[in-house]
Amino acid sequence: KAGVTQTPRYLIKTRGQQVTLSCSPISGHRSVSWYQQTPGQGLQFLFEYFSETQRNKGNFPGRFSGRQFSNSRSEMNVSTLELGDSALYLCASSFGADNTGELFFGEGSRLTVL
């Protein structure tokens, strides 16, 4: 079955612009989590959605937002981009039953802010 699909894979923006990233989870998965990964850093938790509801949120400014649609696809948006937002943004899906630590990750969207 198809894995987690993230689009776009690469993008370049300038400071002050905004960006929207998309994530299609594995069919049947209802939970989608987003992480930011920068060189030398772990995966920083952004937020987690389940059945169109944000269940958890990380410690990121309000410029970072997201949503989930009825088909479980998710988008995240970053407004007023800063240089420090350059990172790999990873999306992960799971069934959402909260009984396992297994997440299935997409290849990520690599954002460069100039």
Place this chain on the structure above:
Amino acid sequence: GQSLEQPSEVTAVEGAIVQINCTYQTSGFYGLSWYQQHDGGAPTFLSYNALDGLEETGRFSSFLSRSDSYGYLLLQELQMKDSASYFCAVRGGSSASKIIFGSGTRLSIRP
């Protein structure tokens, strides 16, 4: 809040055994996971421990001690392809659905 500590780098020899430790702090704990990430790739799930003890999956084993807030990943019969970053991740805190990752351990294998 939640935090995890793991070594930033580990070097080992091909064919040897290596252990990557992880200590965590969390207000609520549901389980500890391990993920592998090769350069340029996506993290992939290796193991999950919700209860104390050792879980074995082929050459990889994972251990958890909830009383010590400690776990480790054991890799045996190391192969060059095991060179990657390894992340521990804790499911817990305010929600069982929130998974927080450590900063990762970069494992380098020498011939």
